[in-house]
Amino acid sequence: MRGSLERALDTLSRLYPERKSFLDYETPFQLLVAVVLSAQCTDACVNEVTPALFSAYPDPAALANASPAELEALVFRTGFYRTKARHIREAAAIIVERFGGKVPGTMEDLTSLPGVGRKSAGVLLARCFGGQAIIVDTHFARVAWRLGLTAKGKNGLNPILVERDVAAALPKGRWTECSDLLNRHGREACFARKPRCLSCPIAAECDAFPVPGAV
DNA sequence: ATCCCGAGGG
DNA sequence: CCCTCTGGAT
Structure with missing residues (x-):
């Protein structure tokens, strides 16, 4: 440089x-879902599908019990829809079972969730947990x-x-x-x-x- | 290195 | 047709 x-x-x-976020969300759980869906697609596209998604599944417990087919239909337009639907559903189940229904706040715990790599974990740490991250x-x-x-x-x-x-x-x-x-x-x-x-x-x-x- | 996968721009 | 759009898992 x-x-x-x-x-x-x-x-x-x-x-x-x-310094606004370009993904629409209200809670750490919603941001987690939105970030996973944002892989290889625009945030505008994510914001089109998340209102119906968050309405149908307002918390990790609801998402963990979602029907795979219904979930795939809701996230279809974001691309990679089968993988993304499975990831957010499995991540929700893990959040319920291992983290007491709350999105965890460390890099290690976040990246243990399916569909959450360092980039997505960094977004959560920075936006919801006051952390510093190179995203x-x-x-x-x-x-x-x-x-x-x-x-x-x-x-x-x-x-x-x-x-x-x-x-x-x-x-x-x-x-x-x-x-x-x-x-x-x-x-x-x-x-x-x-x-x-x-x-x-x-x-x-x-x-x-x-x-x-x-x- | 490859796969997952739809949508829009040039 | 090819590239790009807030990647991650195998």
Whole structure:
């Protein structure tokens, strides 16, 4: 990276002052379900299916007893619908049986749930448990790579390595803020295709500037 | 490395 | 047609 990550974050925090979630939810349980459904699909799509889902299954006990076919129908549009339906149902059962009906608040317990990897667990820790986490999704990884914070390996970007590299470049107190801001920048300007490099406020700090085909 | 899997953009 | 959209499990 050409400049300081902390200075880039200061700039982005002025560009994106509010730090809202893009997934609709009211409780940790609802966020857990929404995050699992968000794999490889847009949050807008998730938000279309979750109202009916949360209405039909308001808590882990209800979801654990859901009919698989009915559940698959409700989450169909999010893609990977068989896998996702099974994961959220099994996760709900585990939450009831092992965690007293409450979503657990540690990385280890969260990632023990089916369908919950480090990225999804990080979202829960940061949003519901006040934790600090480097949340590596497709947007975050792309932006971190373009800035020059991490490198691609044989198989492209490895989320674990991206997390390690960014964590090493930043005090832990800013991990979640960094996750939010790079993610937000990725979805609003630093697109995978035709990113808005010409109006990017942190272009001067970016190793990839200007990305070929940028506008 | 591969599979799961629908939807929209270019 | 190919890529991308807040990944995770095998």
